Amino acid sequence: MHADLAGLTADPGVPKPDPLLVVDGVTRAFGGLVAVHVEHLEIQRGAITALIGPNGAGKSTLFNVLSGFDRADAGRWTFDGAPVTGRSAHRLARRGLVRTFQLTKTLGRLSVLENMKLAATGQRGERLVAGLLPPLWLGQERAIEQRADELLERFRLAHMRDEYAGTLSGGQRKLLEMARALMVRPTMVLLDEPMAGVNPALTQSLLSHITDLRDEGMTVCFVEHDMDVVMGISDWVVCMAEGEVVAEGPPRAVAQNPAVIDAYLGRHHDEPGTEYDDG
Template identity: 90%
Template sequence: MRAELAKLSFEPGVAKPDPLLVVDGVTRAFGGLVAVHVEHLEIERGAITALIGPNGAGKSTLFNVVSGFDRADSGSWTFDGAPVTGRSAHRVARRGLVRTFQLTKTLSRLSVLENMLLAANGQRGERLGLALLPPVWLRQEREIKRRADELLDRFRLSRMRDEYAGTLSGGQRKLLEMARALMVRPTMVMLDEPMAGVNPALTQSLLSHITDLRDEGMTVCFVEHDMDVVMGISDWVVCMAEGEVVAEGPPHAVAKNPAVIDAYLGKQHDEPGTEPDHE
């Protein structure tokens, strides 16, 4: 995958060989502040794409918009060739695009297993008429529980299966949220700072899970500030600054891109004749 992407021009908005998510002319403003102004962005199918940029660059807002948790002021986007502009979050998830949050959204007074079961979509027993006919939904419920247990085992949360989600550590909640996202069998997962507040041991576990998802054919896009993480697992990196995409490319190319350096350090950082302030 990296070899194929490396053949592209490293320009903002570059067309990808097989894009899964395509964003066109999307803007989102809060009062007089334009948080997002993305002219064109494509996320490659089956790749790990990192979305980087300084605080306030618009990364999480872009996530919120395309995943249906916020509304754009203008623009459109498609997922797997189908328009999903303006669709609600649950409808976007049904299409196969799910996301996690920087601040985990576990239901603390439900068990770990119950958190998992709630994420499964299309449950027949949720319909009033069918709820009165157990033979209609019992088999599906057993299948959903089986999948939930498989995912809990995969993410090493089986021993916490019947514990309240509120008793989990911050890192374990990140694992639970990722596992819960997979209950809907998504085509693409968007992870908002999955490593934030996670201890080093669980960080390595999360990294391994992310690369495993890519290796299984899933598309992953994640926001991250730790450049070691970005450089270590990304196939492609997109840098945002002041709401716009200012650079794209493979990790090694983006790390040396002047626009990326300017975004993090400021445009005056390397201009000749600029003297540091020693006061």
């Protein structure tokens, strides 16, 4: 466990010693369905936090709201001490909060390198006047390409540098999306089911990359259904059910929490005829 999390009580909304992301009263509804209603949640800086729960628990919706890809109906949240409620995704990325998606968002008809370079923020060559004057942006362009090549090497995609992103396998696209997220040198990364559809060999590579991010001081929060993955790399686990945080704590404590068992199995899972779907 992350040293700063040792000794904390395993209660929903427990305060953390050094939270990077703090969520208060965030609600998101679709018609009459309340998908997210999180009263209070803190994500510890420099730790790996897993967000678990059955299908429909509101995990991805919460990610979408916090990362600027959806709007909240109510509530507020801060990132690194600053209010960021309702900020757009690109503004949050500039602040250091980025995310990946369960379904990868590669631009298949651009090369792998071009996909990487597009993720860099504040590119002077994208401005109308500056774009007409190469001396104003060529140096930055070289630095961006160097950063992209370093990340492709790190994620073992350098040999695919000039290939169309559409030719990558599902696992390679996951690696590309994670590498692309790091182009902005983020403080925090939200990973939405990074292991979904990835073969066992690449799964181990992805796990290693995630723990490397933490070891480098980055904060990671990821949605995952595979409890072996959750137990293997998480410092802290948050469980959602029906849009609410029902439990949080160290991995083993959460796995044994009655509220978590109820969330996955249903309150009457011991009755005849009840089926269990782990999502």
